[in-house]
Amino acid sequence: MIETIDISKVYDVVAIRKHFPALKREVKGKPLVYFDNAATTQKPQVVIDALVNYYSNYNANIHRGIHTLAEEATAAFEATRDTAQQFLNAPSREQIIFTSGTTEGINLVAQTWGRQNIKAGDEIVISNMEHHSNIVPWYMLAQEKGAVLKVIPINEKGELMMDEYEKLLTGKTKLVSIVHVSNALGTINPVKTIVEKAHAVGAVVLVDGAQSTVHLDIDVQDIDCDFFVLSSHKIYGPTGVGVLYGKKHLLESMPPYQGGGEMIKEVYFDNITYADLPYKFEAGTPNIADTVAFKAALDFTKAIGKETIRHYENGLLHYATEQLEQIEGLRIIGTAKNKISVISFVVDKVHPQDLGILLDNRGIAVRTGHHCAQPLMDCYRIPGTTRASFAMYNTKEEIDALIAGLHKAIKMLA
């Protein structure tokens, strides 16, 4: 149970690790070192229990039934909406739309708000460090509408060039869609400033919070973004659930995304009226079980405290950076001043894939490749990187294992 975590004096990582059953396993005969947290985090027992409990005790379709199970399931599902609202400091629960994840959130905005508002010649601003999911939906929309994609360049440290950003903003800019934290570099972007500048030219701003929500305190009202999207599975929750937050007047003005049950008020063959927010955007039976369990993940994270976790993860980031910098021929990609606990690196004459295979052979899970950010890799003129990303349960000893594994791998490959 969460209450047993003692973080009153020191960060008790041993106690925290006990909540994550997957961390107990071995890989290739060695204790698992899981450093692929930016791809997805492991799940605490409370989340797994919430899933099992839902299916074991109150599985029912929501919102429609009047029987007890349906009421219980609906209450649990809607409770997640309340928790998510508080987690993001959204003004109202109606502004929390459940999606299947960040990707669907972005596509929903592109296909509804985008198709309604983007016209030929309009400009959409993204950045050079976007994940493919914040490039492709806008590229598709721009193709369809004859709009233009503009890209904010980055400097060699992996920070947005804010001067260039300002130059890109014109009366034609209709949308700025920007990643809050880069999945490949760890850079924290100054989203509040970005929003302010975009609003000054009348543009709408979407913030991709896939990587930021687990590390940073998110206050959508303070950021003042028009849309904010995130994925549950990157915040210790189940896969297949995400949140789209939107400003109320925008969500209300947008046409529905998908048609089906749940999202309607009345259906006649010649006239259909749509449901109010948030249900207008939640067609069909949603992912009830995972949404219910997502609440447990948010509660768990909140109980430990994001600030406490962030402080600890920053310690890991600094330690790992120091250690990695001592490896000859290793270069860290992404050295922004403001970073979350993600380190990407390349090693002279060594292909990331080879490193990934040899590290896995020692039970160490890292991500190698282009991290679904090919334009970013092109910018650095590299095919990909090796990325270690840390979560609340990682330890200094695991970083030592990574460093030892790297030394051995580089020796084998040299």
Place this chain on the structure above:
Amino acid sequence: MSENKSIEEIEQEIIEEFLLFDSWDDRYEYIIDLGKKLPVLEEQYKKDENKVRGCQSTVWLVADYKEGRIYYKADSDAVIVKGLISMLIRVLSGQKADDIVNAKLDFIREIGMMNHLAQTRSNGLLAMVKQMKNYALAYKLKHA
């Protein structure tokens, strides 16, 4: 040499060689060594049409036909994949098209490298095997 031995015989040789290794490190050291020793593919072949794309490493593969047998040359920018390719070439290069198409290549599983054939998008080995077989199939169809 491979012209005299069947695919299965060469596979068996490789399986026996791998029995000598006690640890995974030893196996990978051997594969890396094979990768390093694989002759570099001439630049002229390293063009897009010869690319077998995996998600992370690039593999180039070319085939030559001589008297009903198929000869492969290949290269990659990642050395472990190159080592695995080296073994595939040892097994399949110089064999008859029919035998290549029908080859089960069980040795990959036997030497514990099956994970490299998994469809994880993480490397081009599966695509590589497919492409080698495709060359054999194309040859067969042309000479049927």
